Amino acid sequence: MSTKRFSPKGNLLLYHVGAAVAVIGWGVSFISTKVLLDNGLHPIEIYIYRFAIAYLAMLLICHKKIFSNSWRHEFSFMLAGLFGGSIYFISENVALEYTLVSNVSLITSLSPLLTVLLIGFIYKSDRPGKETILGSVVAFLGVGLVIFNSSFNLSINPLGDLLSLLAAFCWAIYSIVLKQLNPLYSALFITRKTFFYGVLTAIPFLLIEPSITPPTVLLDPVLLGNILFLALFCSMFAYLMWAAIIGKIGAVKASNYMYFQPVVTLVFSFLILGEKISVIGYTGCAMILLGVWMADYLQKRKLRN
Numbered sequence: 001m002s003t004k005r006f007s008p009k010g011n012l013l014l015y016h017v018g019a020a021v022a023v024i025g026w027g028v029s030f031i032s033t034k035v036l037l038d039n040g041l042h043p044i045e046i047y048i049y050r051f052a053i054a055y056l057a058m059l060l061i062c063h064k065k066i067f068s069n070s071w072r073h074e075f076s077f078m079l080a081g082l083f084g085g086s087i088y089f090i091s092e093n094v095a096l097e098y099t100l101v102s103n104v105s106l107i108t109s110l111s112p113l114l115t116v117l118l119i120g121f122i123y124k125s126d127r128p129g130k131e132t133i134l135g136s137v138v139a140f141l142g143v144g145l146v147i148f149n150s151s152f153n154l155s156i157n158p159l160g161d162l163l164s165l166l167a168a169f170c171w172a173i174y175s176i177v178l179k180q181l182n183p184l185y186s187a188l189f190i191t192r193k194t195f196f197y198g199v200l201t202a203i204p205f206l207l208i209e210p211s212i213t214p215p216t217v218l219l220d221p222v223l224l225g226n227i228l229f230l231a232l233f234c235s236m237f238a239y240l241m242w243a244a245i246i247g248k249i250g251a252v253k254a255s256n257y258m259y260f261q262p263v264v265t266l267v268f269s270f271l272i273l274g275e276k277i278s279v280i281g282y283t284g285c286a287m288i289l290l291g292v293w294m295a296d297y298l299q300k301r302k303l304r305n
Helices: 002-038 043-061 071-095 101-108 111-122 130-147 158-181 187-208 215-219 221-249 251-273 279-304
Strands: none
Touching: 002 043, 002 071, 002 101, 002 221, 002 251, 043 071, 043 187, 043 221, 071 101, 071 158, 071 187, 101 158, 101 251, 111 130, 111 158, 111 251, 130 251, 130 279, 158 221, 158 251, 187 221, 215 221, 221 251, 251 279
């Protein structure tokens, strides 16, 4: 009796904790990427190093099955690599060169709202309820407040913000592609294929890089440490968890955790990069947390009633 009563909730709790851990890692990843940019690496190079290492690590533990079950599924994996990999991260990395780290994290956190809207548009059975919409709106207002969190020297570069918005839209598409693939393949296989196509579709972007940095720069312990953190934790471990999490709790609920990302980035950008947090920033963070809680709590209360 105790198994039936507690085990399902315990399992779901683990998935929710996993979502939070993944988002914390992604929040810190903006700081790590900024450190690499400040040390001379280019945005596309950072992405390729990061995901090439992650792919090779995944290949060591998932190599029995190389191809998917059909060309149609292979195309879906290519879309996952394109939207959840190359376009998303290259847009994000380039945006970090034009605007504040906290701004990039905050704008890309709009992906939950975009995910809700896209899934509701595509799948009639998954249209969001009023409770989810209300929580998302509150969190979105919090994101808006944090975007305008500023010290006196804050300047918003439209190019950086637009690239961040593009990244948010790409992540929403990636979440929908995962929704289609999760019932058919393991999280390990999905993650490995996403990394492969992410690196493959990023190679043509190297043509726009002004120069190629010699790989020997990674011998620097600081740069190597940041690359390994991005590759092994933020990419391999977090992506693997995310694929499993979406399959268990759904794309909409999982994406709501993305609202925590700007809070994490805001705190660490203050501690490491010295970007200041104002009262508006704190208020925005509080609204983000409130919105995530509302979306989950109100929906559960509705189901109980």
